[in-house]
Amino acid sequence: MIGLREFWDAVLRRRLVVFLCVAGGVLGALMVNMLSVPKYRAEAVVKISGGEKSLSIFGELPGSPSEVDPVQSQIEIIKSRTLARNAVASLGLNIQVKAKNPEIKVIRAWSQASVAPGAYRLKTSRDSVFLFDERGQNLSRAERGDTLSGPGFSMIVDWEKDLANVRLTVEDLDKVAERFRGGYSAVQKGRTDLVRISYSSPDPELAKEAVNAIAQGYVDYSLNTVREQARSARMFIENQIDQVKKELTAAEDSLRLFKEAEGIFELSESAQNLIGRLSDLDGALAEAQATRRINERRISALLDQLSDTSAFFGKYRIIASSPEMASNPQLAALSQRMNELAEKKASLMADLSPNHPEVVAIDEEMERLKSDMTRIASKALAEGPAATDPILQNIYSQLVQAQVDLESAKAQERAISHLISEREAVLRTFPSKEQRLAELTRRVEADRKVYAVLLEKLQEAKIEEARQVSDARVVDPAITPEKPVSPRKGLNLLLGLLLGTLLGLGLAYALEELDTSVRGPKDLEHIDPGAPFLGYIPVADEHDEGTLRDAIYTVSMNILYHSKDRDQVFLFTSAEPEAGKSFVLSQCAMALAEMGKKVLIVDADMRKPQMHRFFGIEDRGQGLSDILHGRRSPSSVLKKLGERLFLITSGERLGLSAGALASGVFAEFIASVSKDYDAVLVDAPPAGLGLVDTLEMSSKIPWTVLVARYQRTDRNALLESVRQIKNRGGNILGFTINFFDPSEARYGYRYYYYYYYYYYQYGTGHGGKHPKKSLWRRILYWLGFRKR
Numbered sequence: 001m002i003g004l005r006e007f008w009d010a011v012l013r014r015r016l017v018v019f020l021c022v023a024g025g026v027l028g029a030l031m032v033n034m035l036s037v038p039k040y041r042a043e044a045v046v047k048i049s050g051g052e053k054s055l056s057i058f059g060e061l062p063g064s065p066s067e068v069d070p071v072q073s074q075i076e077i078i079k080s081r082t083l084a085r086n087a088v089a090s091l092g093l094n095i096q097v098k099a100k101n102p103e104i105k106v107i108r109a110w111s112q113a114s115v116a117p118g119a120y121r122l123k124t125s126r127d128s129v130f131l132f133d134e135r136g137q138n139l140s141r142a143e144r145g146d147t148l149s150g151p152g153f154s155m156i157v158d159w160e161k162d163l164a165n166v167r168l169t170v171e172d173l174d175k176v177a178e179r180f181r182g183g184y185s186a187v188q189k190g191r192t193d194l195v196r197i198s199y200s201s202p203d204p205e206l207a208k209e210a211v212n213a214i215a216q217g218y219v220d221y222s223l224n225t226v227r228e229q230a231r232s233a234r235m236f237i238e239n240q241i242d243q244v245k246k247e248l249t250a251a252e253d254s255l256r257l258f259k260e261a262e263g264i265f266e267l268s269e270s271a272q273n274l275i276g277r278l279s280d281l282d283g284a285l286a287e288a289q290a291t292r293r294i295n296e297r298r299i300s301a302l303l304d305q306l307s308d309t310s311a312f313f314g315k316y317r318i319i320a321s322s323p324e325m326a327s328n329p330q331l332a333a334l335s336q337r338m339n340e341l342a343e344k345k346a347s348l349m350a351d352l353s354p355n356h357p358e359v360v361a362i363d364e365e366m367e368r369l370k371s372d373m374t375r376i377a378s379k380a381l382a383e384g385p386a387a388t389d390p391i392l393q394n395i396y397s398q399l400v401q402a403q404v405d406l407e408s409a410k411a412q413e414r415a416i417s418h419l420i421s422e423r424e425a426v427l428r429t430f431p432s433k434e435q436r437l438a439e440l441t442r443r444v445e446a447d448r449k450v451y452a453v454l455l456e457k458l459q460e461a462k463i464e465e466a467r468q469v470s471d472a473r474v475v476d477p478a479i480t481p482e483k484p485v486s487p488r489k490g491l492n493l494l495l496g497l498l499l500g501t502l503l504g505l506g507l508a509y510a511l512e513e514l515d516t517s518v519r520g521p522k523d524l525e526h527i528d529p530g531a532p533f534l535g536y537i538p539v540a541d542e543h544d545e546g547t548l549r550d551a552i553y554t555v556s557m558n559i560l561y562h563s564k565d566r567d568q569v570f571l572f573t574s575a576e577p578e579a580g581k582s583f584v585l586s587q588c589a590m591a592l593a594e595m596g597k598k599v600l601i602v603d604a605d606m607r608k609p610q611m612h613r614f615f616g617i618e619d620r621g622q623g624l625s626d627i628l629h630g631r632r633s634p635s636s637v638l639k640k641l642g643e644r645l646f647l648i649t650s651g652e653r654l655g656l657s658a659g660a661l662a663s664g665v666f667a668e669f670i671a672s673v674s675k676d677y678d679a680v681l682v683d684a685p686p687a688g689l690g691l692v693d694t695l696e697m698s699s700k701i702p703w704t705v706l707v708a709r710y711q712r713t714d715r716n717a718l719l720e721s722v723r724q725i726k727n728r729g730g731n732i733l734g735f736t737i738n739f740f741d742p743s744e745a746r747y748g749y750r751y752y753y754y755y756y757y758y759y760y761q762y763g764t765g766h767g768g769k770h771p772k773k774s775l776w777r778r779i780l781y782w783l784g785f786r787k788r
Contacts, residue, residue, distance in 0.1 A: 025500020115152030
């Protein structure tokens, strides 16, 4: 792990990577801004309906949650697939005209809920448009500006020129509704009963129309939902009243004619009591029958509504209309108990008043049974889309309640019919004329009670219908948006810049962690804690010769200091090739000579000798190889480079054997020349290659200087070189880092900067000023694209 300061150094060193990542992030954001299709968002505000107490099918059941968020429930209705489907159909979003040119335009399109998917063709002439199916059959024709009708859809189109073959596709309404449903949102405004509906589209007009269609669809749904059942019940009761009124009139006429014809006007007391009981039972039967018919009508309307909602939900209509209640064992047991109680109540009602404690107790138990049946039936019927669609959930809730009421009414009807049958058997024991008079009287009384019950039910239905109002309304309709909401160009650029920066910093950190090259003294401390750092050799050009010279002097003086002015024989080597060891040796030799030292350079790199080239000698001639083979003496091959600087080249015969180095000849040579010179610098091949000659020389020479190339020499290779040299008995004097660039690291940067400034201010003719560079050159240099 690296610290914050080291991390910042890594960022500076890897600034090119960071720059490329940042540039890539910004460029990517620009591409997104250029390629993204602008989208416009329209918004409308609606006031939600508060007329419905609960939309959950368990909302009014014992043990169910009593606290339901009404606003969230209405929001779920707005986001339901039913309203989305209606909006898609009203806008004709499932109708697509695919033309190769823009000469034809759909002004308006709409479809029915039962429209089937299909493919069609359009053909236009000067003033007419024709619709064909895939087989080429002409389906319809319309004049310009008129409505063109197809199977389940209609549209108004306009065109600029005659078109022969324009493809028209009608997509599946449910699939388009699902896509459309995911494109709009409904959000509550604060803690109010207002909801903001929004929709985004590349077409601003479509965005406005879509939002308004959803908002108006919700308002229409709220009003229709609260009034539909009450309206249906009222119309049914009105029809029944007309029919019962006719039957009552006919019954009264029959009774009057019988009395006039037979001369019998009064019934016996026993007959009157029996007729009175039968009349009460007939009234109760009529009320039960009316309740049954009303609930049958409600169930039929709800099933039709469920069936019309979507073909996709058709199978749930089968589920809802199937005998689920009869097939459920729990419901079957509760239904049987309901029948028993209904029969018992009917028996008691024949002799007792409705307020009698026994009758009241039966009513309370029947209500408990109805609640239990509602809960069980809800679980059986609330399946499929009702689990996620609040509109269908509401329909199922009403359907379950109607079915439970229907079963209760049927049970009472069966029980009362049984009691009536028993009384009718008694009535048949009376004389024929009295029996006929009793039947006619009973019929009139029964019709009167039925008529009265229906009138009462009609008033209740009218009151219920008038009471059902919806306060849902569109408060703020959508308008055509003028500016796109996406792409958000400024935010995209900011995100691109941020992501690019984070990626660049992450890559810089990763590369720094993976980088095992030598960058500074801290890296060398882990290789050999006892060996000092001798200094940097910077990269320099013609303007930086002073910086290079000062660095060489620093390294040279550190070499003398750490060698304690004794055994001034130094072996220069490196862990890997191309570290610049020969260059460092040559520069240090010249610096030592300038310090007044008598210096000898020995080129012992028999594989790639370089010293003669550094000093402009074309032919290396005879040298070290000849000395070690006994053909020449050191003085005979010595080349004078300056007053105090001398050179012995590698010689003409290369490939010096390890045996020659291991013998005492090389050691004797080093001992003899070290007496005649203040400092002897030996250039050896890279030690990291595992060459025996370098390791043998390190054991014969007192000090070894290891040269590492900045950000190139691998720390592991350098560590292995140190280990091998020490295993052979060599001594590491210290390390120097070559090809150092102050712009890429902080180590020694201020030191070299001050020396650089001093050199140019006092040691050159530039008057202390660096030659000017263009701004472009400075930027490229800082980013690392070019050196100074």
